[in-house]
Amino acid sequence: SNTTTEVPLSLESAGVALDAEAQVSQIQQALVNNLYWVQGKDEQFANAHDYYTALAHSVRNQLLQKRIRTAKTYAQERAKTVYYMSAEFLMGRQLGNGLINLGLYDTMRHALADCGLDLDELLEREAEPGLGNGGLGRLAACFMDSLTTLNLPAVGYGIRYEFGIFTQLIRQGHQVEAPDKWLSYGNPWEIARPDYRVEIKFGGHTEVYKKDGDDDYQVRWIPAQTVIGIPHDVPVPGYGTENVNLLRLWKAEAGEAFDLDAFNAGDYFGAVANKMISENITKVLYPNDETRQGKELRLQQQYFFVACSLQDIIRLHLRDHGSLENLAEFAAIQLNDTHPAIGVAELMRLLIDEYNFEWAAAWQITQRTFGYTNHTLMPEALEKWSVDLFGKLLPRHLEIIYEINHRFLAQVKLRYPNDPDRLERLSLIEEGGERRVRMANLACVGSHAINGVAALHTELLKQEVLQDFYELWPDKFSNKTNGITPRRWLLQCNPRLAQLISETIGDSWITNLDDLKQLEAHLDNEVFRHAWQAIKQENKWSLARYIHDTVGIKVNPDSMFDVQIKRIHEYKRQLMNVLHVITLYNRMVQNPGDHVVPRTVIFGGKAAPGYAMAKLVVKLVNAVADVVNNDPIVAGRLKVVFLPNYNVSQAQRLFPASDLSEQISTAGMEASGTGNMKFALNGALTIGTLDGANVEIREEVGADNFFLFGLTTEQVAACKAVGHNPWCYYDTNPELKRTLDVIASGLFSPGEPDLFLPILDSLLVDDPYMVMADFAAYVQCQEHVSRTYEDRDRWVRMAILNTARIGKFSADRTIADYAREIWKVKAVPVAGE
Numbered sequence: 072s073n074t075t076t077e078v079p080l081s082l083e084s085a086g087v088a089l090d091a092e093a094q095v096s097q098i099q100q101a102l103v104n105n106l107y108w109v110q111g112k113d114e115q116f117a118n119a120h121d122y123y124t125a126l127a128h129s130v131r132n133q134l135l136q137k138r139i140r141t142a143k144t145y146a147q148e149r150a151k152t153v154y155y156m157s158a159e160f161l162m163g164r165q166l167g168n169g170l171i172n173l174g175l176y177d178t179m180r181h182a183l184a185d186c187g188l189d190l191d192e193l194l195e196r197e198a199e200p201g202l203g204n205g206g207l208g209r210l211a212a213c214f215m216d217s218l219t220t221l222n223l224p225a226v227g228y229g230i231r232y233e234f235g236i237f238t239q240l241i242r243q244g245h246q247v248e249a250p251d252k253w254l255s256y257g258n259p260w261e262i263a264r265p266d267y268r269v270e271i272k273f274g275g276h277t278e279v280y281k282k283d284g285d286d287d288y289q290v291r292w293i294p295a296q297t298v299i300g301i302p303h304d305v306p307v308p309g310y311g312t313e314n315v316n317l318l319r320l321w322k323a324e325a326g327e328a329f330d331l332d333a334f335n336a337g338d339y340f341g342a343v344a345n346k347m348i349s350e351n352i353t354k355v356l357y358p359n360d361e362t363r364q365g366k367e368l369r370l371q372q373q374y375f376f377v378a379c380s381l382q383d384i385i386r387l388h389l390r391d392h393g394s395l396e397n398l399a400e401f402a403a404i405q406l407n408d409t410h411p412a413i414g415v416a417e418l419m420r421l422l423i424d425e426y427n428f429e430w431a432a433a434w435q436i437t438q439r440t441f442g443y444t445n446h447t448l449m450p451e452a453l454e455k456w457s458v459d460l461f462g463k464l465l466p467r468h469l470e471i472i473y474e475i476n477h478r479f480l481a482q483v484k485l486r487y488p489n490d491p492d493r494l495e496r497l498s499l500i501e502e503g504g505e506r507r508v509r510m511a512n513l514a515c516v517g518s519h520a521i522n523g524v525a526a527l528h529t530e531l532l533k534q535e536v537l538q539d540f541y542e543l544w545p546d547k548f549s550n551k552t553n554g555i556t557p558r559r560w561l562l563q564c565n566p567r568l569a570q571l572i573s574e575t576i577g578d579s580w581i582t583n584l585d586d587l588k589q590l591e592a593h594l595d596n597e598v599f600r601h602a603w604q605a606i607k608q609e610n611k612w613s614l615a616r617y618i619h620d621t622v623g624i625k626v627n628p629d630s631m632f633d634v635q636i637k638r639i640h641e642y643k644r645q646l647m648n649v650l651h652v653i654t655l656y657n658r659m660v661q662n663p664g665d666h667v668v669p670r671t672v673i674f675g676g677k678a679a680p681g682y683a684m685a686k687l688v689v690k691l692v693n694a695v696a697d698v699v700n701n702d703p704i705v706a707g708r709l710k711v712v713f714l715p716n717y718n719v720s721q722a723q724r725l726f727p728a729s730d731l732s733e734q735i736s737t738a739g740m741e742a743s744g745t746g747n748m749k750f751a752l753n754g755a756l757t758i759g760t761l762d763g764a765n766v767e768i769r770e771e772v773g774a775d776n777f778f779l780f781g782l783t784t785e786q787v788a789a790c791k792a793v794g795h796n797p798w799c800y801y802d803t804n805p806e807l808k809r810t811l812d813v814i815a816s817g818l819f820s821p822g823e824p825d826l827f828l829p830i831l832d833s834l835l836v837d838d839p840y841m842v843m844a845d846f847a848a849y850v851q852c853q854e855h856v857s858r859t860y861e862d863r864d865r866w867v868r869m870a871i872l873n874t875a876r877i878g879k880f881s882a883d884r885t886i887a888d889y890a891r892e893i894w895k896v897k898a899v900p901v902a903g904e
């Protein structure tokens with residue numbers, strides 16, 4: 072039908088009381104209307120992207136309808152709200168997820184097919200919103216899904232980066248970064264809200280003044296610059312609920328008054344230049360994962376989004392409650408790592424300078440409102456800002472931080488009268504050399520709850536990184552083991568497996584992942600096991616096609632798909648994986664007749680643009696792939712694939728098609744990991760160390776269903792304490808020696824014999840990530856993996872048990888724990904129409 076009405080229809084009553092046929096025709100009508108009224112085209116001129124946008128608007132209309140009712144209900148109920156503050160939200164594509172959460176996926180597919188359109192093809196038109204680096208940002212996205220699914224009132228606050236994580240290209244085997252222009256076709260999922268704009272100050276100085284009719288002195292901040300924050304709202308649907316929460320992302324714009332002065336002075340270019348400086352703040356995501364970037368712009372980003380968000384929270388709170396006295400009763404603000412920790416000082420500033428609170432009252436409100444989640448033990452990721460930079464950008468906050476510190480250390484002194492070292496460690500200011508503000512200390516002092524993201528990580532926090540804080544306030548600490556949303560990471564990404572599971576045990580697992588346990592009762596059912604295996608095989612075929620289409624490599628779909636996908640980091644030890652590949656290659660070259668279990672080893676992940684060692688590892692993987700994939704001796708038995716530009720969309724193809732999950736970080740270094748959970752949920756077996764959430768995954772799935780190897784955290788520490796000598800592994804392990812020698816021989820770097828020297832040096836000189844120490848155990852464990860894979864029936868049973876026993880790692884469980892133990896928030900379900 073190509074009739075159009077004046078007002079674009081939404082899918083208003085789709086799914087309510089309409090019969091299937093009426094629903095389909097209404098969907099089609101809405102699509103045609105949106106094509107016409109949103110894209111300004113009709114069917115004759117529309118391209119696939121136009122159809123995608125029209126479809127996105129259909130879904131968006133439904134979400135907005137629900138959102139309006141949700142906002143009303145929350146306000147009516149005066150509900151306590153979670154404000155999740157995160158510099159990163161790695162949401163992934165929205166259309167498929169929206170359709171699934173609205174329960175419209177299958178209907179939509181049929182309605183589109185009926186008009187000759189392929190839903191899958193339209194889904195692929197969506198730009199990936201890559202507003203995060205890796206695990207931390209993706210966790211925030213999974214949390215938003217679970218918060219809404221659990222009907223918990225929540226707002227995610229973050230930054231609307233104009234450029235998300237860079238696009239990774241591979242040129243001659245090297246990583247090359249290209250800008251991520253994700254907004255170039257517009258973003259149908261966001262609504263700008265200029266009416267909720269806020270003004271943010273930077274720089275300048277402070278002064279003391281006396282308020283009219285008041286004897287007390289006050290401080291005011293005279294900024295050098297002001298910037299405007301414009302919220303952009305993205306609706307966040309939950310599964311099978313009427314509730315829709317918000318992700319509110321801030322964009323920086325130039326303040327008008329500020330520009331006008333320059334215009335009036337005749338300095339047109341100056342005014343425009345200043346506009347550019349302001350708008351730079353939200354221009355680009357810093358692409359560093361787990362390393363701090365001591366750049367001024369990064370601190371500006373952090374302060375900007377936190378200050379915008381706090382003003383927004385206060386506006387909403389005053390609207391519903393009239394006074395800030397009871398803020399902590401209605402607002403729980405969670406700090407996703409230290410990136411938003413400046414919020415502690417900003418809330419104090421707002422309460423004291425703008426709302427005339429006394430210090431003690433303001434401090435009580437602040438502490439009761441904030442919670443802090445730590446995500447890493449890596450020392451280089453602990454944020455510290457030079458006092459000079461801080462004072463220049465945020466002079467009032469530096470004063471407030473000094474005052475917080477002064478009062479805090481006075482308290483500590485009472486408790487530990489003769490312990491200057493302890494004071495020095497607890498201080499918010501690092502002395503000696505350049506003085507720096509310690510953001511983790513600020514977050515700890517300003518929060519009532521501090522948590523780690525896996526049991527082992529929380530223990531290590533208590534014993535090491537945050538030990539002094541733990542001794543001071545043991546009750547503030549708790550563990551909240553990470554989780555993932557089963558909607559995106561099984562229902563959406565692996566529809567075939569999801570369907571088999573639902574046919575077998577019903578579909579309650581979608582919102583109650585522990586119900587997957589019921590699969591165990593079907594373990595001895597051969598038909599079920601065959602169906603399981605057939606699905607994995609189909610998923611592998613489809614990944615093989617994708618690999619061929621993207622990098623032109625033909626892989627053997629019957630081989631074991633051995634997959635490591637995550638940011639490239641030395642502690643994650645992609646290098647150890649490549650060394651294993653080279654070792655397998657050496658064996659096949661030396662003994663071409665030997666029986667081997669065929670493998671396809673797949674890598675994906677971005678290296679931070681300034682992280683030379685990580686980039687060299689990317690090059691090594693690609694160089695090894697070039698040699699191995701072109702050697703007829705190993706044909707059909709060994710292939711190496713580096714998939715460029717790993718992101719959420721690609722992850723959705725990879726997890727369902729994986730046999731083996733590589734979780735091989737040096738023990739004690741991976742806070743949790745969440746990819747490990749996604750693999751297991753999709754029936755891949757893990758080869759892993761006792762690190763992060765691996766420990767708990769192994770506990771859940773059973774030691775028999777997990778390939779464990781390597782040093783423990785304690786052994787790593789002990790080894791380092793006595794000073795470990797990587798040379799002795801080289802000297803005593805001929806296979807390892809040969810592997811390093813082959814790299815040194817230049818086989819993988821023709822014409823550039825020294826290319827990989829930094830890697831060899833790092834391994835042989837100090838080997839800080841214990842690759843050499845764990846190598847033999849890893850290779851041996853991989854042999855066990857291969858033997859197990861040969862017994863395909865045994866492997867399938869193990870895979871089923873992994874899926875069946877992974878329920879604990881639903882983000883619904885994680886969020887329920889946060890809600891009950893930290894946030895004290897209750898579900899506020901929105902009634903259906």
Ligand code: CJB
Binds near residue numbers: 207361
């Ligand atoms: N993580 O992705 C990051 N970036 C950081 O700066 C610090 C930590 C990761 O957070 C995930 C979510 O908690 C963890 O699962 C992962 O182990 C950690 O590396």
